[in-house]
Amino acid sequence: MKNYIIKRVLMSIPLLICISFICFVFINLIPSDPAEVALRVRQTPIITEEAIAQVRAELGLNDPFFIRYIKWLFQCLVLDFGVSYTNPARTVTGEIGRCLPATLQLAGMSLVFVIFLSLPIGFLCAVYKDSWFDRVMRGIVFMTTAMPAYWVGLLMIWLISIKFDLLPTSGAGSFKHLILPSFTILPSFTVALTYISTYIRLIRNNMLENMKEDYVLYANVRGLQQKNILRKHILKNSLHSCITAIGMSIPQLIAGTIVVENVFAWPGIGKLCIASIFNRDYPVIQAYVLMVGTLFVIFNLIFDIVQYISDPRLRKGME
Numbered sequence: 273m274k275n276y277i278i279k280r281v282l283m284s285i286p287l288l289i290c291i292s293f294i295c296f297v298f299i300n301l302i303p304s305d306p307a308e309v310a311l312r313v314r315q316t317p318i319i320t321e322e323a324i325a326q327v328r329a330e331l332g333l334n335d336p337f338f339i340r341y342i343k344w345l346f347q348c349l350v351l352d353f354g355v356s357y358t359n360p361a362r363t364v365t366g367e368i369g370r371c372l373p374a375t376l377q378l379a380g381m382s383l384v385f386v387i388f389l390s391l392p393i394g395f396l397c398a399v400y401k402d403s404w405f406d407r408v409m410r411g412i413v414f415m416t417t418a419m420p421a422y423w424v425g426l427l428m429i430w431l432i433s434i435k436f437d438l439l440p441t442s443g444a445g446s447f448k449h450l451i452l453p454s455f456t457i458l459p460s461f462t463v464a465l466t467y468i469s470t471y472i473r474l475i476r477n478n479m480l481e482n483m484k485e486d487y488v489l490y491a492n493v494r495g496l497q498q499k500n501i502l503r504k505h506i507l508k509n510s511l512h513s514c515i516t517a518i519g520m521s522i523p524q525l526i527a528g529t530i531v532v533e534n535v536f537a538w539p540g541i542g543k544l545c546i547a548s549i550f551n552r553d554y555p556v557i558q559a560y561v562l563m564v565g566t567l568f569v570i571f572n573l574i575f576d577i578v579q580y581i582s583d584p585r586l587r588k589g590m591e
Contacts, residue, residue, distance in 0.1 A: 277577055284573050291565040292348065296341050299558045304519025309552045310357040353559040357552065368563070369542060375533070375540035378548045379525040381460035382539025386467045386521065395507060401480065413469040415579055421528065425462045426533035459536045463529055467521055474517065478510035485509075512582065523567035
């Protein structure tokens with residue numbers, strides 16, 4: 273097991289370097305001169321060649337491309353992503369640190385919804401296959417999978433805040449802002465809706481496949497209680513294949529809040545990213561893309577190791 277963990281960690285390092293390089297290249301492919309953009313964002317009244325040259329020197333843009341990349345990469349390792357073009361008095365790390373807790377709060381609440389709704393619903397759909405409950409839930413899953421998050425968010429705002437005038441339409445700061453109403457309609461639920469539908473389908477299909485396995489037949493022959501077979505054997509084995517998917521869903525939830533945060537005016541990192549795109553605040557955009565890419569690699573690594581530890585079939589196959 274130790275060798276597997278070391279191997280997976282070492283494999284992740286080149287991938288992280290590739291992500292950082294692609295992120296750096298794409299930002300530098302933008303035709304605008306970052307020095308001129310910085311001056312315009314700072315609302316400099318007269319942009320002269322001398323001012324541009326001074327800002328280029330300040331931002332280190334006169335160095336060769338690979339030298340700038342190496343310097344930027346080493347700065348990223350110590351969480352120094354430079355300063356914001358919008359406000360040079362603020363660092364990019366400080367801006368991300370200011371907005372990240374709100375995004376983590378929203379993504380964390382969404383993950384709770386994903387786990388506590390998809391697990392029992394998927395379980396019941398498999399147990400009562402082709403019943404009215406299963407048919408209704410499959411229809412709902414089919415519809416909600418196709419619903420874009422921004423449309424669901426706008427619909428919820430209209431229904432809960434405008435039509436029924438129950439709770440605030442936007443913002444953050446209290447539990448009322450986190451859960452739009454006490455029923456189920458909320459920014460967190462908007463983020464989680466597609467993932468709930470996906471995991472209901474995944475758990476249902478995995479359980480139906482496991483019900484056909486020989487160990488279920490042997491458990492029935494031994495006279496074990498049906499509820500124990502379903503819960504301790506079928507459900508447990510069905511969840512192994514969901515571990516990696518859940519691990520990848522966590523960074524997806526964090527990155528997926530970008531639309532919902534702007535619909536609900538949630539002061540998170542997604543809203544910061546959209547504002548930075550409009551303001552051409554390249555260092556913030558660069559840091560955001562790098563952060564999201566790094567999260568995908570790290571969570572994939574963590575949950576691969578967790579699945580390897582929890583599933584003895586994987587350990588046996590790699591020995």
